Amino acid sequence: MSTPKTMFEKVWATHEVVPESADTPAVIFIDLHLTHEVTSPQAFALLRKNNLRVRRPDLTFATMDHATPTRTEQVFGGAPITIDSAAKQIRQLEENCAAFGVELLGLQDSRRGIVHIIGPELGLTQPGHTIVCGDSHTSTHGAFGALAFGIGTTEVGHVFATQCLLQKKAKTFEIDVRGRLSVGVTPKDLILAIIGKVGVSGGTGHVFEYRGEAIRAMSMEQRMTVCNMSIEAGARAGMIAPDETTFAYLEGKARAPRGGAWTAALERWKSLPTDVGAKFDRSVTIDAAALEPMITYGTNPGMVVPISGNIPDRKGDPVFDAAMKYMGLNAGEPIRNAPVNVVFVGSCTNGRLSDLRAAAKILAGRKVAQGVHMLIVPGSQEVKREAEAEGLDRIFAAAGAEWRESGCSMCLGMNGDTVPKGEYAVSTSNRNFEGRQGVGARTLLASPETAAASAICGRVTDPRELLNG
Amino acid sequence: MDPIKKFRSRTVVMPSTNIDTDQIIPGRFLTTTTKEGLGLQLFADWRYDAAGQPKPDFILNKPEAAGCQILVAGRNIGCGSSREHAPWALCDYGFRAVISTEIADIFRNNSLKNGLLPIVVDQASHDWLLAHPGAELEIDLEAQQVRLPEGRSASFTIEPFARYCLLNGVDELGFLLSKDSDIARYEARRPA
Ligand code: SF4
Numbered sequence: 001m002s003t004p005k006t007m008f009e010k011v012w013a014t015h016e017v018v019p020e021s022a023d024t025p026a027v028i029f030i031d032l033h034l035t036h037e038v039t040s041p042q043a044f045a046l047l048r049k050n051n052l053r054v055r056r057p058d059l060t061f062a063t064m065d066h067a068t069p070t071r072t073e074q075v076f077g078g079a080p081i082t083i084d085s086a087a088k089q090i091r092q093l094e095e096n097c098a099a100f101g102v103e104l105l106g107l108q109d110s111r112r113g114i115v116h117i118i119g120p121e122l123g124l125t126q127p128g129h130t131i132v133c134g135d136s137h138t139s140t141h142g143a144f145g146a147l148a149f150g151i152g153t154t155e156v157g158h159v160f161a162t163q164c165l166l167q168k169k170a171k172t173f174e175i176d177v178r179g180r181l182s183v184g185v186t187p188k189d190l191i192l193a194i195i196g197k198v199g200v201s202g203g204t205g206h207v208f209e210y211r212g213e214a215i216r217a218m219s220m221e222q223r224m225t226v227c228n229m230s231i232e233a234g235a236r237a238g239m240i241a242p243d244e245t246t247f248a249y250l251e252g253k254a255r256a257p258r259g260g261a262w263t264a265a266l267e268r269w270k271s272l273p274t275d276v277g278a279k280f281d282r283s284v285t286i287d288a289a290a291l292e293p294m295i296t297y298g299t300n301p302g303m304v305v306p307i308s309g310n311i312p313d314r315k316g317d318p319v320f321d322a323a324m325k326y327m328g329l330n331a332g333e334p335i336r337n338a339p340v341n342v343v344f345v346g347s348c349t350n351g352r353l354s355d356l357r358a359a360a361k362i363l364a365g366r367k368v369a370q371g372v373h374m375l376i377v378p379g380s381q382e383v384k385r386e387a388e389a390e391g392l393d394r395i396f397a398a399a400g401a402e403w404r405e406s407g408c409s410m411c412l413g414m415n416g417d418t419v420p421k422g423e424y425a426v427s428t429s430n431r432n433f434e435g436r437q438g439v440g441a442r443t444l445l446a447s448p449e450t451a452a453a454s455a456i457c458g459r460v461t462d463p464r465e466l467l468n469g
Numbered sequence: 470m471d472p473i474k475k476f477r478s479r480t481v482v483m484p485s486t487n488i489d490t491d492q493i494i495p496g497r498f499l500t501t502t503t504k505e506g507l508g509l510q511l512f513a514d515w516r517y518d519a520a521g522q523p524k525p526d527f528i529l530n531k532p533e534a535a536g537c538q539i540l541v542a543g544r545n546i547g548c549g550s551s552r553e554h555a556p557w558a559l560c561d562y563g564f565r566a567v568i569s570t571e572i573a574d575i576f577r578n579n580s581l582k583n584g585l586l587p588i589v590v591d592q593a594s595h596d597w598l599l600a601h602p603g604a605e606l607e608i609d610l611e612a613q614q615v616r617l618p619e620g621r622s623a624s625f626t627i628e629p630f631a632r633y634c635l636l637n638g639v640d641e642l643g644f645l646l647s648k649d650s651d652i653a654r655y656e657a658r659r660p661a
Contacts, residue, residue, distance in 0.1 A: 017655040018648055024630045027648050029655050039552065041502035050642070055652075067500050085500035092502050136551040136575060152553035152579035154641075162645045164652055168628060200487055201545040201571050234548065236574050268660065300487050300548075319486045412496040412550075421519075433491040433549060435514045 004275035006172050007239055008207045011147040015130050017164055025166045031129040033159045034115045037093040038066040039134030043157035044096040054100045056163040062097050062104040064090055065114045067414045070377055070404035082416050113380020113406045116140040116348035121382050123253025127242035127269040137348050139230040143223035145242035145272050173206035174280040177214040179289035184464035187222040188447035191229045192294040192304045200302040203235030210240050214288035220249040221352045228349045229430050232301040241273035293462055296432050296445040297335050298323035307462045310334050326434055327442050336460050341423035343374040343455035345448050347411040350428035351379025353386050355448040360392045362452035362466050363399040369458030374401035377409040413438045426454040470584050472638035475609045478538035481528055482602035488542050489549035494558045507554055508561030533603055538565040541598045547576025556580040566608055570595045581631045594623035
């Protein structure tokens with residue numbers, strides 16, 4: 001009998017082109033390479049400089065999302081893109097994809113969206129695959145039992161040229177989530193709690209595998225929210241074993257296998273889950289039932305508290321003191337007192353249909369508080385169409401929230417959608433670093449439910465107060 | 470890339486913990502399509518005021534920082550985004566090594582590809598470096614040693630292959646391209 005293996009080890013083993021040696025890392029084959037306008041120009045330049053082609057255009061897929069405008073008139077014409085350098089980057093991706101034969105979902109394509117939203121939506125993201133992208137939140141795709149991680153632009157060039165990467169094998173880290181999440185507590189709250197527990201560098205050098213009852217009970221969209229933020233705990237990848245939920249999601253998707261290929265794929269996918277008795281290098285256990293809605297108060301995603309709690313008092317710790325100064329918040333105070341000026345619902349963490357529905361449920365029949373600017377940005381054009389078909393856009397408009405075309409938008413403020421200096425933003429995105437959402441912006445990360453409730457009340461609010469009332 | 474064997478420089482110390490890549494180079498500068506010139510925007514939001522003027526109290530704006538090629542940073546530098554713009558900006562500014570007790574994975578990888586040495590040292594050496602800004606160090610990649618003043622030294626490790634590439638000024642792409650027949654064999658047996 002062979003030694004029991006973790007899912008990560010199984011995926012790794014089937015992708016070794018050349019195994020690791022004492023002197024060289026392994027050469028790993030990449031099944032899917034996703035690319036976008038921001039981290040690809042210098043990689044295409046590397047190909048040109050070395051007179052190389054894209055080895056597997058059929059396994060390479062491009063979209064534009066980071067620097068793209070979200071205002072309809074700028075996406076579909078009639079108004080120029082506000083930022084010249086962003087417009088140039090978009091044009092360059094079009095030219096590069098045409099020159100190297102890479103399929104691109106361009107600015108006006110009805111299937112365009114944030115790279116980590118459209119991969120799954122199109123069925124490109126599949127269990128057991130190795131998936132890379134010049135973007136750290138590639139970890140999202142691990143929700144399907146894929147080994148998916150972010151790479152730098154030099155490596156984007158390597159994958160273009162060889163469809164392979166040089167990699168050292170990571171260590172494994174089990175996150176065992178026992179019990180069920182209570183009503184009003186979401187996967188976003190769970191992952192924030194996990195980051196709080198493991199720490200922002202606790203996962204460095206490791207690949208997470210999320211396991212346990214609470215994970216099994218989640219939909220694919222919810223699993224993606226969890227895997228998305230693995231990188232915020234320092235792990236490059238996070239994986240969840242594929243199961244019936246995964247297969248049901250994928251069946252019939254545009255790029256998923258069909259017919260005999262589907263049957264063969266299913267058989268492979270069913271052998272992926274970690275064997276009984278397999279050993280992880282590290283392990284933590286989380287009690288899902290004990291969790292509350294979570295929200296960050298500081299300048300990294302690990303600085304997080306339950307929404308009914310107080311900002312801790314760690315005066316004298318330089319990280320804490322600097323964060324309090326930047327955030328303009330006080331040690332020991334209830335986080336519920338924090339003011340709110342901007343609310344952003346969107347991003348590859350929480351920009352899917354279920355996230356928009358969750359926000360709409362709270363916004364329906366209510367109004368965004370006076371003086372609060374609420375921006376809702378769907379993760380893809382597909383999400384936008386589905387949301388509009390259900391009338392969510394009308395709920396948002398009636399509440400006084402702004403509704404846009406898809407893109408990364410205010411998650412990183414590259415396209416001009418930013419939080420003004422000194423203002424407080426409750427955001428469903430994944431990073432609350434200084435200046436992430438705009439120079440001087442003060443970000444509090446939370447679930448769509450908490451974001452919507454906070455928009456209504458104009459201060460940080462426990463969504464359960466509005467769900468019950 | 471030029472081979473890197475050994476060099477000496479004074480240090481710049483930035484003691485903050487978790488210096489993320491959004492601080493090293495803020496997102497709004499990522500609309501560039503080249504690698505050059507990013508040094509100007511390195512640590513932009515810490516370095517310049519709202520009017521774009523250098524903030525006199527920020528370390529890189531002080532006269533003693535001029536010409537320093539070694540950045541000593543607090544624990545866990547480089548967390549966050551995969552943007553290679555972060556090491557590009559550090560290199561373009563003139564840094565050749567980053568020293569800390571923990572360096573985030575993707576940033577570390579990206580640094581190695583650009584000849585910026587990501588050096589992880591022990592806690593005691595790190596404490597000493599933080600307490601002695603401007604110290605003159607010798608970094609010896611061949612011996613994997615940082616030589617500090619007063620006869621102190623700290624050892625570090627860089628993966629053998631990355632080290633080989635840095636010492637010889639060769640790039641990893643050449644190695645991957647040389648595996649063409651292995652890749653073709655793998656492609657032939659890979660499930661569709
Ligand atoms: S939504 Fe935010 S985190 Fe996600 S890919 Fe875009 S910029 Fe990155």
